[in-house]
Amino acid sequence: MDRYKGKVIVVTGAGGGIGRASAIRFASEGGSVLAVDFQGEALSKTLKIVRDAGGDIHGVQSDVGDAEQVQHYLEECVSVFGGVDVLFNNAGIVGGIGPLELLDEATFDELFRVNVKSVWLGMRFAKPIIAERGGGAIINTASAAGLTATPTLMGYGASKHAVVGMTKTAAVEMASMGIRVNCICPGIVSTQMIQTIENKSVSLGLVSSADQYQQAYSDRTPLKRYVEASEVAALVAFLGSDEGGMITGETSVIDGGFLQS
Ligand SMILES: NC(=O)c1ccc[n+]([C@@H]2O[C@H](COP(=O)([O-])OP(=O)(O)OC[C@H]3O[C@@H](n4cnc5c(N)ncnc54)[C@H](O)[C@@H]3O)[C@@H](O)[C@H]2O)c1
Numbered sequence: 001m002d003r004y005k006g007k008v009i010v011v012t013g014a015g016g017g018i019g020r021a022s023a024i025r026f027a028s029e030g031g032s033v034l035a036v037d038f039q040g041e042a043l044s045k046t047l048k049i050v051r052d053a054g055g056d057i058h059g060v061q062s063d064v065g066d067a068e069q070v071q072h073y074l075e076e077c078v079s080v081f082g083g084v085d086v087l088f089n090n091a092g093i094v095g096g097i098g099p100l101e102l103l104d105e106a107t108f109d110e111l112f113r114v115n116v117k118s119v120w121l122g123m124r125f126a127k128p129i130i131a132e133r134g135g136g137a138i139i140n141t142a143s144a145a146g147l148t149a150t151p152t153l154m155g156y157g158a159s160k161h162a163v164v165g166m167t168k169t170a171a172v173e174m175a176s177m178g179i180r181v182n183c184i185c186p187g188i189v190s191t192q193m194i195q196t197i198e199n200k201s202v203s204l205g206l207v208s209s210a211d212q213y214q215q216a217y218s219d220r221t222p223l224k225r226y227v228e229a230s231e232v233a234a235l236v237a238f239l240g241s242d243e244g245g246m247i248t249g250e251t252s253v254i255d256g257g258f259l260q261s
Contacts, residue, residue, distance in 0.1 A: 003241045004031030008081040010074070011035055012064050012122065013091030015042025017191025018141065020049070021229035022088055025237045027055025034077040034084075035059045037091065064091045064118035067125075074125050084129045085136040086240040089122040092141060092159075094193050097200040100154040108155045115159035116166070123170050127179065135178020137240045140167050142183040144255045152206065153197075160185075164251050171249030180248040182239050187255025188217055189227045222257030 009026045013019035014035035020042075023033045027050045035050075035057055037043040043059045050057040058080045062069040077084050095111040096103050119140050130136040145153060146160030167183040174181055188194050198210035207213045218224050235254050238244050253259060 001028075002030045003237070003243070004029040004086075007031045007085040008077060008083055009033050009086040009088065009240065010077055010084055010122075010126070011088045011090060012073075012118070013037060013141075014046050014059070015039045016091070016193070017229040018186070018189060018232050019088075019090045020046045021233040022090065022236050023050055023057060024053070024055070025230070025233040026086075026240075027057055028053065029237060031086075032056040032081045033058070034073065034081065036062050036064065036073045038063045064089075064122065065113040067121055070118070070121040071125050074129055078129060083133045084126055085133055087122055087126045087130065087136075087138045088141075088236055088240070089119045089138065090141040091118060092193075094153070094196055095155045095159075097152050097197060098204055099152065103155050111155040111159045112162070115156070116162045119163050119166055123166070123174075123181070127174060127177070130179050131174075131177040136180075137244070138170065138174075138179060138181045139236050139239050140181070140183040142167070142185050142251065144185050144187045144253060144259055146183075147185055147251065147253070148259060152201075152204075167251070168249045175248060180239075180244070182244070182247055182250045182252060184232065184235055184239070185251050185253045185255070186227055186232050187221065187253075187258040189229055189232055191229055194226070217258075220258065220261055221255070222261055225256065227254055227256060 011023045015037035047059045060073040062073045096107045142163040143160040145157040146164045150157030171181040198213045
């Protein structure tokens with residue numbers, strides 16, 4: 001498939017599970033990918049995988065919650081690839097796990113810096129650059145946790161509700177420029193982030209093992225398993241492409257039916 005031939009896509013959190021799978025997907029469909037992550041080693045691994053497969057990718061090590069660094073990675077994208085057509089605002093952290101009174105203030109602030117402010121900064125600074133190309137698409141990573149209660153994950157859930165809200169407003173504000181803005185709401189995806197949640201849940205005594213956590217979630221999910229990162233990447237690639245051309249302001253759930261159960 002050549003849906004992204006001639007297109008430039010920025011992927012943040014590109015060293016992580018969903019970001020890496022998406023960088024691979026965009027590049028495999030002919031796109032030029034600007035990969036952003038603050039972890040150098042993880043970022044390098046993504047660059048190597050994509051290049052070894054013959055893909056076009058350039059990496060920038062940046063903190064997505066810092067305005068200057070966001071401007072820098074976008075400037076770098078324009079300088080290396082000539083512009084931006086699609087922004088996948090995906091980097092995120094899970095923060096603390098536990099009842100709300102145990103969530104400390106520093107963790108709460110960091111969750112909003114990395115999960116919320118970064119999404120606004122990315123949209124803010126990418127808007128004129130994407131508009132210069134005559135339009136394009138932005139996809140923000142929210143979560144199923146942005147649509148429902150998330151006991152033991154209050155800060156994370158609140159940050160993802162904010163991403164859903166920002167997506168709707170940005171979609172309306174940017175429609176006249178031909179920029180579509182959507183968010184994705186994955187259920188549990190097999191990545192490093194979920195391993196962190198599983199392990200913390202064990203240490204808090206909420207479950208006896210990571211396997212038990214996975215089993216309980218899978219049992220409750222109509223399709224009976226975690227989502228694969230490559231399945232999320234396929235959704236993101238659809239939303240960013242012309243095939244998703246009449247979709248904007250939408251929250252696309254990919255959770256095996258979990259929210260309906
Ligand atoms: N894994 C899940 O079950 C799940 C479910 C729903 C939503 N999400 C969301 O998907 C997104 C990707 O998560 P993932 O599952 O791939 O997790 P992950 O931990 O594998 O990847 C997250 C990546 O973001 C990067 N990152 C974190 N803070 C950053 C910062 N300040 N600047 C730059 N990069 C930063 C990390 O280095 C990491 O490579 C996140 O926004 C997460 O909240 C994940």
